[in-house]
Amino acid sequence: MVAATESGNAGDSHADKLGFTSGMVVQELGWDEDTDDDLRVDIEDTIGGEMVDEDADDVIDVVVLWWRDGDGDLVDALMDAIAPLADDGYVWVFSPKTGTDGHVDPSEIAESAPTAGLTQTNVVSLGGWSGSRLVQPKSRKRA
Incomplete structure (x- = not known):
């Protein structure tokens, strides 16, 4: 039956789908009054504490970076974001939908990531925001 496969089941929150788990240390950058409070609460509920x-x-x-057109230089922001990142840590860049x-053009994020030493692995839709997952390439991780 179609209804059995629809979202809404326990464990199907945005935070779960984005890879957040209990006990993670998540840093939030770029918060402003326009950020998605429901997503923020979902992440904090999933990690079991405040960002x-x-x-x-x-x-x-994990770094959650809320990024909007006009916020500055994305490469610089990403470089700052990865400084305290664990070797297997990653960055979610959340930007307003097209x-x-x-709105930030997806190509800006895709082009900024490698300049900052990151690789884009996933893009998701989150209501009024889009999320781009950026990881540190294995070859670039610290020993």
């Missing part, structure tokens, strides 16, 4: 800000001294498992205020 940390840019002043955190922890080793970071056609909405602050």
